[in-house]
Amino acid sequence: MSSPRRKRAGRPPGTSDTRERILVNARELFARNGIGNTSIRAIAAASDVDSALVHHYFGTKEQLFAAAVHIPIDPLQILGPMREVPLEDLGLTLPSLLLPLWDSEIGAGFIATLRSLLAGDDVSLIRSFLQDVISVEIGSRVDDPPGSGPIRVQFVASQLVGVVLARYILELEPFKSLPVQQIAETIAPNLQRYLTGDLPGLS
Amino acid sequence: MSSPRRKRAGRPPGTSDTRERILVNARELFARNGIGNTSIRAIAAASDVDSALVHHYFGTKEQLFAAAVHIPIDPLQILGPMREVPLEDLGLTLPSLLLPLWDSEIGAGFIATLRSLLAGDDVSLIRSFLQDVISVEIGSRVDDPPGSGPIRVQFVASQLVGVVLARYILELEPFKSLPVQQIAETIAPNLQRYLTGDLPGLS
Structure with a gap:
């Protein structure tokens, strides 16, 4: 090359x-x-x-x-395939794709960046990524009733960033050492409810 | 006085x-x-x-x-009453108590402290609070099967700190502006599942 x-x-x-x-x-x-x-x-x-x-x-x-922002992968490499996943599998697919990535060497750099962004006054890069990229890519698929997509995605984001915090930054035990699959399967039904369930205030 | x-x-x-x-x-x-x-x-x-x-x-x-850690309330003022709440109501009671607190003036100081702790290398104060205080106070009540209490509580913690991050630090819209009650009721069934539901890997 x-x-x-x-x-x-x-x-x-x-x-x-x-x-x-x-x-x-x-x-x-x-x-x-x-x-x-x-x-x-x-x-x-x-x-x-x-x-x-x-x-x-x-x-x-x-x-x-x-x-x-020093993410050593193309975000659309993750988000692209998500477009193909059936709606009812998104809750499990999302953490199953993300957790191994965060656990990897690649993830270490991402966690470090996330942490320094949180430390600074300027979190607008993370916010923009969540609002402009994730909301557009995933939110549009779960926008039922119309207008609910961004809210659904933000509840999903709240659970996922919480996992990042608990596992990689606070390093809570035993959470930090649980197998990826156990965390993915534990949070999956909750994520799925945020994505496609009946949520208060949305109907 | x-x-x-x-x-x-x-x-x-x-x-x-x-x-x-x-x-x-x-x-x-x-x-x-x-x-x-x-x-x-x-x-x-x-x-x-x-x-x-x-x-x-x-x-x-x-x-x-x-x-x-500059929390201007006695943690047991929150955690004490939680002991009286029936197990099946914990999922709703927990965010219903915490969110108004975080939204208040008092909460602003707490969020600022949380943020500076996250920014520093030393997150052990938060970790210790979650592990020694919350796990003991709440984890002991949901320790079914035996040994599962700390894991259940840490999944709850992951969702709650994620809400703090999304609402007060990342300030995602519309999440930041949703009524307290809507957030509490939206996450309640998920918290309840972590506390008392059948979770993978725990039986």
Whole structure:
């Protein structure tokens, strides 16, 4: 695989500076305006480069977001397959996909990022990810009655971030050491109820 | 009401220093050894004062813990009444008591403390509170089959801290603005399932 370095013999010096500048601007714009309201073009303009260069370095907007918050995977790699899962299996599929990921090496970086974002004043990156990406991807599938999708998804998010907190940050025992499958199966019916159950105030 | 200040005319100078020294030592010992394994006597000894003075300033060990982590209420004021609630009502009673508290002025201080504890490397104070106080108070009531109590309580904790995160720290909308009663009633059946339901891996 050829790297951008080799391909662009005539590029200006300071490629890694440029990448870093794009990431800094991306983080700032995503935080200020949300993922949905931030375009690759705006990030490119703020970074004084061409949109094509941003795509070349980082791929899609979601991939750029992942790079900006140091998530070492494309969020849509998880969220894409979720589109294919039958609605009534979402409650189990969601934690079954996420927990092994969080438990992995990859997850360690994500947990560290989550923690530093929580520590800072600026949690807008997480909020935007949950509201713009998860709500759009999953919320639209469970929007019954109409308008309930975002609320359903946010209850799901509350349980999932709570698991992250209890298992990886507070490190409660025995919770921290329970098998992934046990946690996934324990929370699955509750997640499923949030997604497709009759919830107070939604009808 | 007479303050300690007025009562102890002959006290050595630097009363507020003494109080602060006790709090610092309490925080350190609670964090290092947990609440259960820390005695008022040990805190008094570390602070070079008499146990009676610690009780005089702060009351019970739980009240001292609350003061040390800036929770402006006695945790047992919440947990005490929970002992009287029928088991099958715990799932609704727990969030119905906690959410108005978190929403209040009092709660703002608690959320700020939680956040700074999460930001620091040392989450052992929260962990100890959940494991030593909540698990003992509530876990013992739902320990069926025997040994399952702490796990049940930790699943409950995962949902409750997730609500705190979503509502007060991430401030997701509309979650942040939902009426307390709607959140309490929405999560109640899920909490109840964690407390008294058939859970995978526990039988």
